[in-house]
Amino acid sequence: MNQTDLATAWRPSPDWSEIRLRAEVLRQTRAFFQEHDFLEVETPLLSTDTVVDAEIEPISLSCGIEGKKFFLQTSPELCMKRLLAAGGEALFQITRAFRDEECGPLHNPEFTILEWYRLGDSMQKGMDFLSDLFQSLMNTDRAIRCRYRDAFLKFTGLDPFTCEAAQFAQVATANGLAAPAQLGDDIDDWLDFLLIEMVMPHLGLEAPVILYDYPASQAALANVRAEAIPVAERFELFYQGIELANGYHELCDPHELARRTAQANAKRTQQGRRPLPDGGKLHAAMKAGLPPCTGVALGVDRLVMLAAKKKQLDEVIAFTIDRA
Template sequence: MTAEFQSHWSPTASLEALKSRAEQSAFVRGFFAGRGVLEVETPVLGRHGVSDLNLDGIAAEVHGAPGWSDTRAWLQTSPEYHMKRLLAAGSGPVFQIARAFRDGERGRRHNPEFSLLEWYRPGFDDDALMAEVADLVCGWLGVPWPQRLSYRQACRQFAGLDPFAIGGGELAARCEVWVGADMAESLGRDECLDLVMSHAVEPALRAEPPTFIDRYPASQAALARTSREDGVEVAHRFELYVRGIELCNGYWELTDPAEQRRRFETDNALRRQAGKREMAPDAYLLAALEEGLPDCAGVALGLDRLLMLKLGLDDIARVMAFPVERA
């Protein structure tokens, strides 16, 4: 046995953290039981992966699966597609404490395998769901009720720019301080705006009370519906930050199958440009949308990060029994 295994067999989380994780799970289940939201389980291993440019799934091989034309399957980056199929089948409000997998993600706030709380509320829009997210997070952490800023307000206040009005050249020039001139000039608009968020807005939020950021640019809608407000197209998407840590990503969900198909195609065009593998559109999800997804809002919340905030820890490994390097 090598020295590595002799010295790294033990968990990285303390017994206190492991007990708090169990208490957090019980709190979450009690929260939704009190609101009549059904707990469900969906596959960790699925036939389709996600097409989002910013997410990379982890592939697996499956042999002997009836009806499969090949052996490739995907560890799910989130249970979203399967949960939406349940909604289309008439499940009503549902939640899940899931294991999720994303390749290439390891750092103080990331591990390739992590715990995700995801839930969907038929009849809710993004405003109603933000209130429920606040109830859950504030109830567990004991923090003040979140303030709310639009994406535009946050960028104006903390980065000194209007993300909808600034020209591409000026935006790239603003990013040079973080990545250099050559890299900044090669980036697309949304990539530059991501740098503004990560290098200017998010650090400023560490000194702010809990904060919802909403009304993202329509180009960053992912699976959210969009509308026109104040002369610009915005996405009904929100994120919650506590002490500068992003906890969740929520949408007033897109229900139009034609628009969903178009977004899959756009995702794959972006993946081709980035030299990434194209991902087959999830035909099961599209069929469910054709059948009819109820008007709903949904959100995914990182339970490991929530526990880090509860315990005042700054490394995800300290709330996980075995992060990837000890798995």
């Protein structure tokens, strides 16, 4: 960075009103969880394990500790589930998560994440709790619930569970959307593209919207419910067209965990990404017994951004990656 750039780049990008608002949002969040008898916990940012996601790239580092390679967590999911398997009941954490390559108006590679788990909660209960929290922090109406499939049908006219790539491509073209050349035949890639372009912009313009019952292929670590077409018990909250939270009625079966990890690694390899170690500590914890529970992760920076009625994260994060 040259001297002219440094003369301005040393400064934080948000105003003090937003820096103060963040402190207030954090204070209210902690108060809400304490009122609901959740225990605040801390888990390590550095771990030899990482969640194996097809589309999330962790940052890895070598430390001078037994020559081991560590990952910066992409979410506190693994360690919080280990705490649950070891006797935790209702846990929350406000921490940092890191995702390589994710940089844009609504992404910073290092971000603040709020994550919580409560034993015994069904997906329904998990969505109710998320809605209550959001309502209390943001003074909104109760969140509207909408099946993932119904939202797709409404805004694209396509059934995300039965349509094929060619049909998605046709609708994209008819709507003047230039799809990336490499989307090919991957249904999930098409679903993500149309979700971004045609569905998300309509979600939560007044009351927040929670989409639920995701395609089983996008279950990640959510339980899959057996139905005529199986669905993932996964849900996401959107407000002002922006994705804020992702929740699962959690997968508890260690064999299924191993199968999904292998599947995510296969997709990573196929896309030219490095495969990630399957760690094994979460697997061992689940073998010992992860009780049925629901967990949710929420992006705190985006929450503060929306509370401040701002459009970009650099308006609420003191030093985004370009000034860090």
